[in-house]
Amino acid sequence: MFNLIVRNTDWKTGRANMIAGRALAYTSDGLKQQFQPEGNLALDDLAKLPCLFMQEGIRYEEAYVGHITRHQMTPKGVTFDFTLDRHIGPLPNFAxxxxxxxxxxxxxxxFHHTHWAVKDEDLLHVVLRMYASRRSRPNVFALADFANVDHCLVSAMMPFAKDFSDVYDTIREAAKTFRMNCQRADEIFENRSVMQDIVNLIDSSRVVVCDLSGRNPNVFYEAGIAHALGKEVILITQRLDDIPFDLRHIRNIVYDNHAEGRKELAKKLIATMETVLSR
Structure with a gap:
């Protein structure tokens, strides 16, 4: 059992408050009777429970585990002091x-509403599950502890050459069929290292399309990263011989890089994406 306290605040300050009307929202009737007998909050009993202090949102916001140390009922609600467990967190809201x-x-x-709820679940058990799912850290680029997937994002791994511009446009149009955005790493300038931008793009993508045409070593490396991260990878190529032996067992799309060939590529991409997105 634990307190879930959600507010758009900086939890590192050690003090917060909650409007009385938001206390025990999203709490089962049985727990409400236990912690609000006769309409009065049993603050001493609530303070004995571990707390999950969470910022509002489901993306990069942060949450912390801790305990309430002091509390006071005021005309406006509850004011409370708390400590955060320095061995746990911060925990990303998306995880x-x-x-x-x-x-x-x-x-x-x-996740988007200021409130104080009591949940009957084992908070520490859930947190241990989170930490058990953390990924090992590579040495050549940075990787977040927890995957943060944008389910509306498709990424395209291909050579940065003019010959592939129309192919990229075809991939983007196929993605639009599913109301998804498509990005290529040369459109991103967030890090000094191009490789870091590529890894971040792959890591956040729902689907990764890799064009192996011409046996470009960079694309092979990126396809390997995408496979290792458990992404849905769609392999395309202009020549079947460009697909190495280790990848021949994976379904792929062979296309011709002209107007009619790209139309056929779009149809096959849409059919393949429809399959992988339904998983």
Whole structure:
């Protein structure tokens, strides 16, 4: 059992407040009776429970595990001091969102709504599951502890050459069929290292399309990263011989780089994406 306290605030300050009307929102009737007998909050009992202090949102916002140390009921609500467990967190909200059922969060609106709920689940057990799912860190580029996938993002791994501009446009049009955006690494300038931009793009993509035409070594490397990260990878090529032996067992799309060939490529991409997105 734990307190889930959601507010758009800086939890590192050690003090916060909650409007009385938001206390025990999204809490089961049985727990409400236990912690609000006769309409009065049992703050001493609530303070004995571990707390998940969460900022509002489901992306890069942060949450912390801790305990309430002091509390006071005021005319406006509850003011409380707390400590954060320095051995845990901060925990990214997108990772908590993936485990929302295990946290007893049945309504997505809880991530966006200021409130104080009591959940009957084991908070520390869920946090241990999160840490067990952390990924090992590579030495040549940075990788976030937890995957953060944009389910509306398709990335295209291909040579940065004019000959592939129309092919890239074809991939983007296929993605639009599913109301998804498509990006290529040369459109991103967030890091000094191009490789870091590429890894970030792959890591956040729902689908990765890799064009192996011409046996470009960079694209092979990027396809390997995408496979290692468990992405849905679609292999395309202008020549079947450009696909190495280790990848021949994976379904691929062979296309011709002219107007009619790209139309056929679009049809096959849409059919393949429809399959992988349904998984």
């Amino acid at each position: 908590l969102y993936e485990l929302r059922s295990a946290l007893g969060i049945d309504d997505d609106f809880e």
